[in-house]
Amino acid sequence: VWNHPRWWVERLQHDHPEHWPQILRANNQPGPMVLRVNRRRGTRDAYRERLLAEGLVSQPLGEDGLVLATPQPVDRLPGFADGLSSVQDGAAQCAAPLLLSGRAWAPGARVLDACAAPGSKTAHLLEHADLDLLALDVDPERCRRIDDTLRRLGLRAEVRTADAGDPGAWWDGRPFDGILLDAPCTAAGIVRRHPDIRWLRRPGDVAQLAAVQRRLLDTLWPLLRPGGRLVYCTCSVFRAEGAEQVAAFLSRHNDARVVPS
Numbered sequence: 001v002w003n004h005p006r007w008w009v010e011r012l013q014h015d016h017p018e019h020w021p022q023i024l025r026a027n028n029q030p031g032p033m034v035l036r037v038n039r040r041r042g043t044r045d046a047y048r049e050r051l052l053a054e055g056l057v058s059q060p061l062g063e064d065g066l067v068l069a070t071p072q073p074v075d076r077l078p079g080f081a082d083g084l085s086s087v088q089d090g091a092a093q094c095a096a097p098l099l100l101s102g103r104a105w106a107p108g109a110r111v112l113d114a115c116a117a118p119g120s121k122t123a124h125l126l127e128h129a130d131l132d133l134l135a136l137d138v139d140p141e142r143c144r145r146i147d148d149t150l151r152r153l154g155l156r157a158e159v160r161t162a163d164a165g166d167p168g169a170w171w172d173g174r175p176f177d178g179i180l181l182d183a184p185c186t187a188a189g190i191v192r193r194h195p196d197i198r199w200l201r202r203p204g205d206v207a208q209l210a211a212v213q214r215r216l217l218d219t220l221w222p223l224l225r226p227g228g229r230l231v232y233c234t235c236s237v238f239r240a241e242g243a244e245q246v247a248a249f250l251s252r253h254n255d256a257r258v259v260p261s
């Protein structure tokens with residue numbers, strides 16, 4: 001009926017007793033194509049007009065997003081190669097505003113994007129503020145994609161191939177004002193983008209990836225200056241990689257508190 005492994009259905013039933021059928025149904029639908037307008041290169045309204053001039057209808061989403069009525073190859077999008085817009089799902093577009101909202105970010109504020117490749121959220125952060133941003137990823141091939149993303153959008157960051165869990169290898173000792181930890185996860189929340197992920201994962205992956213996230217959280221927390229902000233996000237809907245991880249983190253760190261969103 002659901003076209004998901006039994007363990008996956010049971011975990012969703014446990015984690016989301018009210019919403020699991022909607023989640024499974026949504027996983028079996030194609031997702032819409034969502035754009036993020038580069039606010040350094042023009043307004044969302046102006047870009048929406050440019051799309052319309054090409055016959056492409058769209059609806060606003062969040063602060064910078066446009067949902068296309070019909071998905072398109074990116075070379076059909078006006079100014080895509082020149083960095084006017086990017087493709088990024090609506091939920092992923094929440095991360096940068098969560099880190100930056102509600103406080104002033106002086107030019108040169110130091111931000112760490114700890115698991116950055118291919119750089120979508122790095123770019124979104126830099127579209128919003130003039131940050132001194134260090135983007136890390138453990139995978140050298142994927143780090144090259146961060147460089148490509150930044151070049152296309154006309155943005156700058158320091159990009160390094162490194163293990164975020166080993167700051168001794170890359171940290172200069174100066175605390176960060178903000179940290180984005182977009183951690184490796186099961187990807188259980190983006191099944192419609194990766195339809196085979198449900199069959200590739202094994203039940204034990206959830207605890208194993210949650211342990212990796214826990215290690216990264218505990219390692220990076222001391223690198224944040226007092227009063228700084230850390231956003232932990234994953235693309236999973238399993239609570240072990242979300243709310244439960246946050247609750248356990250708060251119980252280990254009495255110098256942390258949740259910022260109401």
Ligand code: SAM
Binds near residue numbers: 184
């Ligand atoms: N933030 C990215 C974006 O918005 O485009 C997506 C990041 S993806 C969810 C997770 C990334 O974490 C992968 O690129 C993976 O290579 C990287 N990664 C996994 N373990 C890591 C580690 N120990 N240190 C740094 N990066 C790591």
